[in-house]
Amino acid sequence: QKEVEQNSGPLSVPEGAIASLNCTYSDRGSQSFFWYRQYSGKSPELIMSIYSNGDKEDGRFTAQLNKASQYVSLLIRDSQPSDSATYLCAVNVNQAGTALIFGKGTTLSVSS
Amino acid sequence: GAVVSQHPSRVICKSGTSVKIECRSLDFQATTMFWYRQFPKQSLMLMATSNEGSKATYEQGVEKDKFLINHASLTLSTLTVTSAHPEDSSFYICSARDNRGGTAPLYFGPGTRLTVL
Numbered sequence: 527q528k529e530v531e532q533n534s535g536p537l538s539v540p541e542g543a544i545a546s547l548n549c550t551y552s553d554r555g556s557q558s559f560f561w562y563r564q565y566s567g568k569s570p571e572l573i574m575s576i577y578s579n580g581d582k583e584d585g586r587f588t589a590q591l592n593k594a595s596q597y598v599s600l601l602i603r604d605s606q607p608s609d610s611a612t613y614l615c616a617v618n619v620n621q622a623g624t625a626l627i628f629g630k631g632t633t634l635s636v637s638s
Numbered sequence: 639g640a641v642v643s644q645h646p647s648r649v650i651c652k653s654g655t656s657v658k659i660e661c662r663s664l665d666f667q668a669t670t671m672f673w674y675r676q677f678p679k680q681s682l683m684l685m686a687t688s689n690e691g692s693k694a695t696y697e698q699g700v701e702k703d704k705f706l707i708n709h710a711s712l713t714l715s716t717l718t719v720t721s722a723h724p725e726d727s728s729f730y731i732c733s734a735r736d737n738r739g740g741t742a743p744l745y746f747g748p749g750t751r752l753t754v755l
Contacts, residue, residue: 560743569731569749570682614682616744625672625733626744630681 528553530617532629541638545602549615549629552596559591559598560626562614570614574600605636640666642734644747651722652755658718659750661732667712668734672744673705676729688715722754 529552539545547561558577562570576582576589576598588601598617602609612633616626641664651657661671671688686707687695694707706718715734719726729751733744 558743562746567729567751569729569746572743572745575743625684625687628682 530629532632535633536635538635545605547600547613547632549598551617556617558618560616561600564612607636607638610636640745642745642747648751650753656720661715663713663734666736671715671734674731724754727754
């Protein structure tokens with residue numbers, strides 16, 4: 527069974543610090559990896575996608591992918607209180623029509 | 639990013655009634671849409687995959703006769719919760735992927751919060 531694992535947290539960091547969120551997945555055939563942010567009571571919002579090994583940066587966010595280790599992470603630099611949310615890691619195996627498999631999410635709390 | 643709309647955003651109904659939720663992709667076509675459900679403080683759970691012009695595919699444990707899905711066009715899928723009961727109260731979220739790319743991410747609608755009294 528395909529699984530995506532995340533530490534549920536909460537992960538607490540002070541404002542301005544780097545938040546590091548981690549995710550592992552079980553299916554070696556996985557091709558596409560995504561990070562979504564979900565505020566309480568709202569639907570998930572895509573913040574990063576990554577498809578190849580290495581780092582991908584977008585503003586304060588950096589996604590890191592290591593397919594050999596089946597590991598994907600998200601770094602948030604200069605964390606802000608508005609970053610406080612649940613971050614969902616999602617994976618798919620790149621088959622047409624395949625839904626994403628989600629982890630249970632890591633709750634991040636950034637204190638001012 | 640791509641836009642997915644969902645209607646209604648919130649519905650309160652009596653036990654035994656049916657509720658229809660609409661999901662539309664506004665600026666792209668989606669052969670496949672996905673319906674998720676999320677209970678408080680829990681993760682997203684895939685309920686079913688909605689396929690344009692054919693029957694939906696349901697996940698294990700999801701009753702197809704209770705959660706009716708219709709995907710009548712490339713931009714519209716509907717989920718009808720039939721004979722709703724209080725245990726069906728949840729946050730229902732649809733999602734869709736642009737037809738043009740298998741690697742494209744899923745975009746989510748804003749969700750529908752269903753409360754069954």
